[in-house]
Amino acid sequence: MRLRSVWAVAKKEVFHIVRDPFTLALAMGMPVIMVIFFGYAIEFNMKQISLAVFDSSKSQSSRQLQKTFVSSSYFQSLAVLSPAEAIQALDEGRAHAALLIPPAYAENLRPRSESSVQILIDGADNSSAGSILGYLGGIQQKVLSAEFGPYSEPITVQTRFLFNSELNSRWFVVPGLSAAIIAILSILLTALTVAREWENGSMELLLSTPVRPVEIILGKLLPYSVMGLVAVFFVFIMSQIVFAVPFRGNFLVYLLACLIFLSTYLAQGLLISVVTRKQQLSMQMAMLSGLLPTILLSGFIFPVEHMPRFFYYLTMILPARWFISLSRDLFLKGASLQNILPGFLALCALFVLMMVLATRKFKKDVEP
Amino acid sequence: MNTSGVSLKVTGLFKKLRQTQALQGLDMTFESGLIHGIIGPEGAGKTTLLRHLMGLLHADRGEIQYRRQDGDISFSELRQNIAYMPQTQSLYPELSIHEHLEFFRTLYQLSDQDYAERRRALLQMSRLEEFTERLASELSGGMYKKLGLICSLLASPLVLLLDEPTNGVDPLSRRDFWQLLYDLQKSEDILILVTTSYMDEALKCQKVHLLFDGKTLLEGQPDAILQQKKCKSFDEVFLQYDALEESP
Numbered sequence: 001m002r003l004r005s006v007w008a009v010a011k012k013e014v015f016h017i018v019r020d021p022f023t024l025a026l027a028m029g030m031p032v033i034m035v036i037f038f039g040y041a042i043e044f045n046m047k048q049i050s051l052a053v054f055d056s057s058k059s060q061s062s063r064q065l066q067k068t069f070v071s072s073s074y075f076q077s078l079a080v081l082s083p084a085e086a087i088q089a090l091d092e093g094r095a096h097a098a099l100l101i102p103p104a105y106a107e108n109l110r111p112r113s114e115s116s117v118q119i120l121i122d123g124a125d126n127s128s129a130g131s132i133l134g135y136l137g138g139i140q141q142k143v144l145s146a147e148f149g150p151y152s153e154p155i156t157v158q159t160r161f162l163f164n165s166e167l168n169s170r171w172f173v174v175p176g177l178s179a180a181i182i183a184i185l186s187i188l189l190t191a192l193t194v195a196r197e198w199e200n201g202s203m204e205l206l207l208s209t210p211v212r213p214v215e216i217i218l219g220k221l222l223p224y225s226v227m228g229l230v231a232v233f234f235v236f237i238m239s240q241i242v243f244a245v246p247f248r249g250n251f252l253v254y255l256l257a258c259l260i261f262l263s264t265y266l267a268q269g270l271l272i273s274v275v276t277r278k279q280q281l282s283m284q285m286a287m288l289s290g291l292l293p294t295i296l297l298s299g300f301i302f303p304v305e306h307m308p309r310f311f312y313y314l315t316m317i318l319p320a321r322w323f324i325s326l327s328r329d330l331f332l333k334g335a336s337l338q339n340i341l342p343g344f345l346a347l348c349a350l351f352v353l354m355m356v357l358a359t360r361k362f363k364k365d366v367e368p
Numbered sequence: 369m370n371t372s373g374v375s376l377k378v379t380g381l382f383k384k385l386r387q388t389q390a391l392q393g394l395d396m397t398f399e400s401g402l403i404h405g406i407i408g409p410e411g412a413g414k415t416t417l418l419r420h421l422m423g424l425l426h427a428d429r430g431e432i433q434y435r436r437q438d439g440d441i442s443f444s445e446l447r448q449n450i451a452y453m454p455q456t457q458s459l460y461p462e463l464s465i466h467e468h469l470e471f472f473r474t475l476y477q478l479s480d481q482d483y484a485e486r487r488r489a490l491l492q493m494s495r496l497e498e499f500t501e502r503l504a505s506e507l508s509g510g511m512y513k514k515l516g517l518i519c520s521l522l523a524s525p526l527v528l529l530l531d532e533p534t535n536g537v538d539p540l541s542r543r544d545f546w547q548l549l550y551d552l553q554k555s556e557d558i559l560i561l562v563t564t565s566y567m568d569e570a571l572k573c574q575k576v577h578l579l580f581d582g583k584t585l586l587e588g589q590p591d592a593i594l595q596q597k598k599c600k601s602f603d604e605v606f607l608q609y610d611a612l613e614e615s616p
Contacts (some may be wrong), residue, residue: 003478004474004477005474005477006477007474008470008471008474011471012460012463012467012471015460015462015463015467016460016462016463019462019503020462063523200456200457200458201454201455201456201457201458202458202459202460204419204424204452204454204456205452205453205454205458205459206460206475207424208422208424208451208452208454209472209475209476210448210476210477211475250575281482285369365423365424365426366419366425366426367425367426368385368386
C-alpha cells in the first residue's frame with residue numbers, strides 16, 4: 001500500500017465534497033438540523049395536557065381534586081357542562097383526557113367507604129395515553145394525603161430516579177444523537193461515493209491505473225471519517241452547552257467508541273456502494289439498512305428491551321444499538337470501560353465483519 | 369525501461385456478458401508503432417475487446433498475448449506501460465485540469481522530474497496550457513477528450529487504448545484530436561488502438577479491423593480493403609455485409 005496514492009484519492013474526494021453543493025450542504029447542514037429536530041422536538045414528558053372536567057359534585061372536595069390535577073402542571077382543565085360534551089371535546093381533539101366527577105363524590109369520601117371518579121383517556125395516541133396513565137397514580141396519592149393526611153396509607157412508595165432524576169427527555173435523546181448523525185453522514189455519503197465512481201465511469205479509469213483497491217478504499221473513507229468526527233464533537237459540545245446533559249464517563253473511552261462506531265458505518269456504506277454500484281440504489285439501501293434501523297431499532301427512541309423477541313435479537317446486529325447504549329452509560333452513568341466492554345467488543349466484531357465484506361466485494365474489474 | 373514497442377495478438381476470444389454473447393471467437397493482431405482502428409457499429413464488441421486488453425474483463429475462452437521484441441510478457445509486467453481512456457465521460461467534473469494531472473501523476477507514481485517534463489510537453493501538444501485552472505465540468509467536449517487523453521499519456525505508455533475518443537465531438541475538434549494522435553505517433557514508439565463508429569475515421573488509421581457481432585470481418589490497410597471490396601467508403605463495406613446477413 002502506498003500512502004501517497006491514499007492521500008491523492010482522499011484529496012480528490014475533499015475537492016468533490018467542498019465543490020459539490022449537495023454533499024457540502026448534507027455534511028454541514030445535517031448535524032445542525034438533526035440536533036435541532038431531535039434535541040428540541042422529541043419530548044416524552046407531556047405537560048399541559050388538556051383535561052375536560054365535568055363536575056357534578058360541585059363540592060369543596062371535588063374542587064380540591066381538580067386543583068390537584070391542575071397544580072401538577074401536567075394538566076390544564078377545560079370545564080364542560082355534560083359528560084356528552086366531555087366526549088365531544090375528546091372527539092374533536094380539544095381534550096386528551098376527561099375527568100367525570102359523580103354527584104356523590106364528596107359524600108362517599110370518608111374512611112371505610114368507596115368514592116370513585118371516571119377518567120376517559122384518548123387512546124388513539126397511545127404514547128400520550130401511557131404518559132397520562134403514569135401521572136394518575138401520583139395524583140391519586142396526592143389527593144389521598146390532602147383529604148386524609150399524610151399517613152392515610154399504610155405503605156407509601158418513594159420513587160427516586162437514578163441517573164436522570166427528572167426524567168428529562170433530552171438527557172435520554174441527546175447521547176444517542178451522534179449515532180443518528182453518524183448514520184447519515186457515514187453510511188449515506190460513503191454509500192454514494194464509490195457508487196458515483198461506478199456510475200460516471202471514473203472507476204473504470206481508476207482501475208486501469210496502477211492504484212490498488214485498498215488505496216482507493218482508504219482514500220475514500222478518510223475524508224468522511226474526519227467529517228464524522230467533526231460532527232461527533234459538534235454534538236458533544238451542543239450536549240454540554242445547550243442541552244446541559246451531564247457527561248460522567250471518560251471522554252477518551254467515548255471518543256474511542258465513536259471512532260469504532262463511525263468506522264463500522266463507513267464500512268457498511270462502502271459495502272452498499274461496492275455491491276450496488278448505483279447511486280440511487282445505494283441511497284435507498286443506506287436509508288433502509290442504516291438510517292431507519294438506527295432511529296427505530298437501536299433504542300434511540302424506543303427501548304430495545306420492550307421489542308418483540310425477534311426484533312430484540314435482530315437489534316444485536318445493529319452497531320447503533322451497542323453504541324447508543326454505551327453512549328448513554330458513559331454520559332449518564334459514568335460507566336467505566338469494563339462496564340461497557342460487551343458493547344465495545346460487539347462493535348469491534350461488527351466493524352471487522354463489515355470491513356472484510358466490503359474489501360472482498362470490491363472488484364478489480366468491470367465484470368457484470 | 370525497454371524502449372522497444374509492444375504488439376498484441378488476440379486469438380479465439382469468447383465472452384458472454386449476461387445474456388449476450390459479446391465476443392464470438394475474435395482474432396486480431398496489433399503492431400507496435402501504428403494507429404489501429406477498430407471499426408464497427410454499436411454493440412459489435414469494441415468496448416468489450418478493449419476491456420479485455422486492459423485486464424478489466426476476463427475472457428471465457430481464448431488468449432491475449434502481449435509481445436515485446438524479446439518475447440511474450442504478462443499483463444502485470446505491462447501494467448505500467450498500458451493506458452486506457454474509457455468511452456464514458458470518466459473524469460471528475462469538480463477537478464481542474466491541473467488537479468487531474470496531479471492526481472494521475474500520483475497514481476502512476478511519476479517522479480517530480482519526469483512529471484514536470486511530461487506535463488509541459490503534453491499541455492503544449494494539446495494546447496491546454498492556458499486552461500490548467502479550469503474545472504473539467506467547464507471544458508468543451510473536445511477539450512474534455514484531450515484532457516482524458518493527456519491524463520492517460522502521463523506515464524508514457526507503450527500501448528494506448530482509446531474507446532470512441534471522438535464520440536460526440538464536433539468535426540473541428542475531431543480533426544484536432546486526430547492531429548494530436550499523429551503528433552504522438554511521430555514522437556514516441558507507441559501502439560495506439562482507437563475504436564470508432566464513425567466510418568470516415570477508418571481512413572485516418574494505418575490499419576483497420578472491421579468488427580461485427582463479436583467477430584472480425586476484415587483486417588488490413590484501409591485503402592487496400594476499399595480496393596478489394598470495390599467500395600468508396602467503409603459505410604458501403606458494412607452495407608455489403610448487412611445485405612449478406614439479410615439475404616437467405
